[in-house]
Amino acid sequence: MQTSGRLVHFAGNTVRFNSDHAGFLAAVDAHFKNCLGEDGPIIAEYKITTLRDSDFSVSLNGSDLFSKINFDQLLWHLMQDSITQLNGTSTTELVFHAAALAHDDNGLILCGQSGSGKSSLTAWLAANGLQYLTDEVIALPVNGGEISGFSRSMILKRGSAFIWQRWLTKTESDGFLQFSDGTAWVAPTLLNASPVRSGVRPRVLIFPRYIAGAEFQTQPLTSAETLFQLLQCLVNARNFPDHGMSATKQLAREVSAFRLNYSDIEIATQWIQKITA
Amino acid sequence: MIVPTPVDGFQIESLDGELVLLHPTRNIIIHSNQTGALIWQLCDGARTVEEITEILGAAYPEARDEIRADVPAVIQTLASRGALESK
Numbered sequence: 416m417q418t419s420g421r422l423v424h425f426a427g428n429t430v431r432f433n434s435d436h437a438g439f440l441a442a443v444d445a446h447f448k449n450c451l452g453e454d455g456p457i458i459a460e461y462k463i464t465t466l467r468d469s470d471f472s473v474s475l476n477g478s479d480l481f482s483k484i485n486f487d488q489l490l491w492h493l494m495q496d497s498i499t500q501l502n503g504t505s506t507t508e509l510v511f512h513a514a515a516l517a518h519d520d521n522g523l524i525l526c527g528q529s530g531s532g533k534s535s536l537t538a539w540l541a542a543n544g545l546q547y548l549t550d551e552v553i554a555l556p557v558n559g560g561e562i563s564g565f566s567r568s569m570i571l572k573r574g575s576a577f578i579w580q581r582w583l584t585k586t587e588s589d590g591f592l593q594f595s596d597g598t599a600w601v602a603p604t605l606l607n608a609s610p611v612r613s614g615v616r617p618r619v620l621i622f623p624r625y626i627a628g629a630e631f632q633t634q635p636l637t638s639a640e641t642l643f644q645l646l647q648c649l650v651n652a653r654n655f656p657d658h659g660m661s662a663t664k665q666l667a668r669e670v671s672a673f674r675l676n677y678s679d680i681e682i683a684t685q686w687i688q689k690i691t692a
Numbered sequence: 693m694i695v696p697t698p699v700d701g702f703q704i705e706s707l708d709g710e711l712v713l714l715h716p717t718r719n720i721i722i723h724s725n726q727t728g729a730l731i732w733q734l735c736d737g738a739r740t741v742e743e744i745t746e747i748l749g750a751a752y753p754e755a756r757d758e759i760r761a762d763v764p765a766v767i768q769t770l771a772s773r774g775a776l777e778s779k
Contacts (some may be wrong), residue, residue, distance in 0.1 A: 643723035646714060653723030657703065658716045664705055 423447045423497060424454035426505035426554035430497045437470070440541040445589040446600050446639035449566035449611040455568045458498040461493060489595050498552065498565065502650045508554040508563075510650040515564045515615070516540050517547035518691045519571075522562055523614035524553060524670070525623055526648045532625030532677070536576040538606060539684045543580045545691070546612045546647040547603035557655065559669075561614035566603070573597030582606050605649055619691050620645075623683070630675040631683065642666040661687045696744075696776045697737035697769045713775050720774050724766075731766045735776055741767060 421432045422442045429452075435439055444451070462474045471489045473481040481492055502510045513526040514537040525533040535646065537550040549564025568590065570581055579601050583591065590602025601610050622636075622644050634642070645663050652658040671690070677683035703714045711724040713730060724732055735743045745763045749756040770776040 544735070637704075637708060637710055639707040639712050639725075640723055642705060642707060642712045643721060646721050652716065658714060660703055660705055660714060664707065667707070 421451065422457070423501075424452060425449050425450055425498075425501040426510050426563075427455040427554070428458045428504050429453045429455055429480040430459040430461065430500055431457050432461045432463075432497075436463060436465045436487065439463060439471075439489065439564050441589065442592065445593065445602060446494075446568040448590075448602065458504050459497065459590065461497070463489065463493075469491065469532060488599075490592075491594075494530065494567070495569075501536075501565070502552055503553065505651055505656075506654045508556050509552050509652075509655070509662050510552055512551070512648045512650055513553045514550045515553045515562055516545040517548065517612045517615040518545050518688070520615060521618040521691055522548075523687065523691045524617055524620045525620055526620060526645065527624070528648070530625070531625050533679075534570060534572070534686070535578060535625070536623055536684060538569050538571055538575065538601065539680055540603045540687060541569070541603055542578065543684060543688065544607065544609075545688070546609050547607060548612050548615065550628045552650065555559060555617075555662065555666060557659075559662065559665050560616075562617050563614045564612075566611045568592075568600040568602045568611075569606075571601060572600050579606070583595070617666060618637045619671050620666075620670040620675070620677050621676065623685065624674045625678065626676055627678055628677045629676050631679065631686070633686065634674045636672040636674060638664075638667045638672075641670070641672040644672075666677075693740045693742070694767075695740050695779045696771065697779045698735055699775055699777055701723070704728040704766065704774060712773060715774065719738075720772070722773050722775055727762055728766045728770070730736060731763055732770065732775075735770075737779060 418433050418435045419440055422429050460476055464472045470483045473547055513524050514533040516523045525536055527533050534550045541547045549566050550569045552565045553562045555562050558582040579599055590605050642664050649659050701715050705712045711729040713722040748759045767772040
């Protein structure tokens, strides 16, 4: 079998996947479609070797990383590890754990840790017309400017399956992949035919928090409160002499920021669409 | 006499009278509102809690009672988060 490579880039760096497995390469093509190609140095090189019984082993820059993992584990581990490599290495862009969408030229950032509901909100908003940038990490040049997103497929957990079940009619597409635990990878174009945005000026920043049964509640944040929250989502602060403080402060000043507690996604997304328009 | 003293190593950003304090190696991030920012700025390692209370009480006589309650509480909060120590 011939080995082929795929390059995936984000935040000024690139990783390469080398594999002889056609199914793996097809999955990379489908779910990293909008971040394929080289942009900046190749900082990590993964070699995926197909073993017997449909198992795989993976090396990273020549050292063993995973062994005897199945296809689902291969995709998950590489999705996670490659993001970690790309996130932590950038010295030219601040990387925040956040989702991002665009309404015309207005950039919307949903900032929060796992479990805050940002992926579900992102998918719902994309299905309702906002353009997708990312559901996981954004990058902002240290001198300010447009935010860009790691525009892989959306990852929706089992509890958010109602979203793709509501809008997705053709799950046979290469852009849809469901795992045994109920999680799904959904190419953004399956929910919204508009092209994925590569960059947009930040305008509105929301710190969502999903709380079962909670009343819908919003609170405008001061610039200092926004900076405080943003610094907690900054992934690569250690790469900058001032730990990203000045550029993050600039972002905090530029945007309108809100804290959002919600339990009903429809009410939350209606409010988000209104303030982003 | 408690003399609250700023702990070394914090980066401090002021925005519209509020403060954000970041200690990168200890991974501490603190937000302080305008009242807390005023109190923090008076914690210089020389003034006691009582002196800080007096200074602010003289500057804002209409809020003297609130200040008497706020100053120890804010100093306690900043100390518990690692931004102040007592000398």
